[in-house]
Amino acid sequence: MQVPEDYFSLFSLERRFEIxxxxxxxxxxxxxxxxxPDRVAADDEQAKLLAVQKSSLLNDAYATxxxxxARAGYLLKLRGVDVESVSQGDxxxxxxxxxxxxxxxxxxxxxxxxxxAILSPIKxxxxxxxxxxxxxxxxxxxxxxxxxxxxxxxxxxxxxxLFQEIEVSEEKRLGY
Amino acid sequence: xxxxxxxxxxxxxxxxVGKMDDSDLNVGTGMVGAPACGDVMRxxxxxNADGVIEDAKFKTYGCGSAIASSSLLTEWxxxxxxxxxxxxxxxxxAEELGLPPVKIHCSVLAEDAIKAAIADVKAKRGA
Numbered sequence: 001m002q003v004p005e006d007y008f009s010l011f012s013l014e015r016r017f018e019i020x021x022x023x024x025x026x027x028x029x030x031x032x033x034x035x036x037p038d039r040v041a042a043d044d045e046q047a048k049l050l051a052v053q054k055s056s057l058l059n060d061a062y063a064t065x066x067x068x069x070a071r072a073g074y075l076l077k078l079r080g081v082d083v084e085s086v087s088q089g090d091x092x093x094x095x096x097x098x099x100x101x102x103x104x105x106x107x108x109x110x111x112x113x114x115x116x117a118i119l120s121p122i123k124x125x126x127x128x129x130x131x132x133x134x135x136x137x138x139x140x141x142x143x144x145x146x147x148x149x150x151x152x153x154x155x156x157x158x159x160x161x162l163f164q165e166i167e168v169s170e171e172k173r174l175g176y
Numbered sequence: 177x178x179x180x181x182x183x184x185x186x187x188x189x190x191x192x193v194g195k196m197d198d199s200d201l202n203v204g205t206g207m208v209g210a211p212a213c214g215d216v217m218r219x220x221x222x223x224n225a226d227g228v229i230e231d232a233k234f235k236t237y238g239c240g241s242a243i244a245s246s247s248l249l250t251e252w253x254x255x256x257x258x259x260x261x262x263x264x265x266x267x268x269x270a271e272e273l274g275l276p277p278v279k280i281h282c283s284v285l286a287e288d289a290i291k292a293a294i295a296d297v298k299a300k301r302g303a
Contacts, residue, residue, distance in 0.1 A: 086210070088208050091208075091209055096207040097277070098208060100207070157212055158211050161213070161214030
């Protein structure tokens with residue numbers, strides 16, 4: 001395994017948001033197999049260390065490309081955009097109002113299992129919003145509009161975070 | 177991570193939660209957010225004829241530190257002039273609440289919110 005230029009080339013994928021997930025997983029498994037630390041001679045400490053490092057790189061790369069949000073952030077990073085630093089100017093007022101409204105809806109869900117019927121349609125709504133944002137992200141990247149792409153990425157961060165929180169809340173309500 | 181007693185107090189008994197009429201020319205609204213943590217904060221101030229903040233309200237969806245930072249800030253700004261309120265630094269909030277380094281950004285968010293609210297009311301009043 002050569003040191004790859006980026007995670008996409010590591011898995012022989014094109015550097016874009018929409019990827020072939022089956023190919024990603026298949027290529028990941030193949031590389032993982034090839035580089036498994038157990039395949040190195042037990043007394044070769046150097047080779048073992050290298051294999052562990054490669055395996056860790058593979059896992060990071062796979063996790064990054066598998067998650068749509070992490071993949072979007074990674075694409076921006078590859079273009080030299082710092083997604084870690086956010087100033088309020090990077091955020092659109094509309095997305096903050098949207099978050100307030102969605103979170104108010106979530107907060108209104110009654111406690112216990114009774115709230116599940118409220119949360120379920122909110123989740124569907126968030127999924128639709130995520131899908132629409134992803135399309136805009138792809139269009140922004142294609143147009144080389146990195147400022148807009150970064151803004152949409154932050155909107156996706158908000159939406160994914162809220163989605164996760166709702167899932168945790170659902171699990172608690174179901175007593176998991 | 178353990179929250180300080182002051183953070184817990186503000187979290188359990190948040191001061192000045194609510195909403196003011198944004199169409200009122202004497203009301204300034206600051207909306208800010210932190211995408212990575214999903215926090216959103218709305219901070220509003222009402223300014224009287226003398227330019228003094230007579231009321232403040234907030235609504236924050238976020239962690240205990242973000243809620244406590246905005247709750248504390250609404251207490252602090254009441255009775256202050258806009259210039260005095262502008263002078264409040266996030267480090268003052270962090271110190272008062274005993275925020276650990278990983279939660280400093282919550283106090284930064286609160287400072288951003290009050291600055292945005294002040295800018296909003298100044299723009300509305302044409303000052």
